[in-house]
Amino acid sequence: MTSDLEARLRAAVHAQAESTDARPDGDSLPTIRARVRSARRRRHTLALLGAFAVVGAVLTLPRLGDDHRSVRTADQAGHETTVVPPAPTTATTVAGETVAPPGETSSTTPPPDPDTLGDGYQPLWPFPTSAAALTWQDAYRAGGQQPWHLDADQTALSFTTGFLGFTEIDLVISHDVGPTDAHVTVGYATVGGQTSAAAVIHLMRFGAGADAPWEVVGTSDDDLSLETPDYGTTARSPLTVAGYITGVDENLRVQVRQASSSDPLGESCCLPAGDVHSPWQTAVSFTGATDPALTIVVSTGGHFQGVERFAITGVRSAR
């Protein structure tokens, strides 16, 4: 029975592939080359500008304290390889301008504040707006502050251990970091030196330049997904939240959060769930939304530790 199913599946995917009317190979290579050239030129220019800025900063300012502490990372076998830094947990408001994380100076010339990333991605953490990201960028160029914003792994771990408060999700298991976006698999150590993945966090560069900071925009979901509300839609309280889960004796907790607040704006707990690709749904009320984007997070655990898996989505705040 299974072998028949496998044979039919194999035939179907091959038929699907063979019927794909992709453009001739030759058409795409020049496009790829042009994009590579453009990206390299941009990097080169920004590197020069950055070098000038750093030299200027070194000559004129004392080096500010490097608050870069440590983040644990692990290979697939669970062996820790490096230790890296945690980060501040929430954004703050400075003179009416939201800046995250605390301790950073604000720019005297805040730029316009379009509050989404390209292609409709929502800025979830740590910067609520592009203005806040640029404020940090200016401060970094001036004094090298908060360099962890340039490290996707550290940003992802800071998001889980700091902002979400999932202190047990403290390992980077793997990552795929490109020029403008990154996928970081975070998780935790289990018995026997093994690791278990809790989520794949999707980050994007917020702003322009090689020193644009990383911003969490979502997760790539698998056995635990959050599909309602749709990503990028406007959310109002009370909010219906739903998705799918594969697991046994799961216990779902849903929170609504925003970058500028350390506490959740709302929470719903504890929804029993389980089985294979089983739908779940709950409602959550929330108050106090002021940021342009909100993070909705669903988490489950209780077998080995409090939080073992989670997924997030980003929505627009009705404000």
Add this chain to the structure above:
Amino acid sequence: MMSVVSVPFDGRVGRAEVAVDPLALLHQEHYRSLVRLAVIVLGDVGLSEQVVQDAFVRLQLRWGGLRDTDKAPAYLRSAVLNGARSQLRRHKVRDRFAGRRTVHRTVATPEASALEHHDHDRMIAALRRLSSRQREALTLRYYLDLPEAEIATTMGVSPGSVKTHLHRGLANLADVLSEDDQ
């Protein structure tokens, strides 16, 4: 990258060193199959081409950082799957796919092939109703015929997880198909 290849030389076939563009070689060898891989996951040719081009651009920008260039194809597969996953979330392609056919079928004339095509369509539709990880694992296994270890590397998960995804994926696929039959 320098490569030794056979080239015509004074009417004979000899060996000479010629400069070979590694990007062009990789592109020639893998572009089309990667687009097809992405189409199975995404169901949209245009988005799939975009995802694959993104992967090539990223690879080229990081070329110097690759410790082992033999792993470039595996890197490309991982990048394509990550990109496809992001596209699925961004555009909700799965939700729209039912109402939009962007993959052109080459329907054969014999009536006998109609049933076969119908079964293929049902299979692909059922595949798209699985979770993204199960769909990816099944696609890598039954389209690219990758062994479990390579699937694990490509998906960034453990071999044990791959077994689970394949096992549950097939079971769920059978369930979805039987639901359709009812």
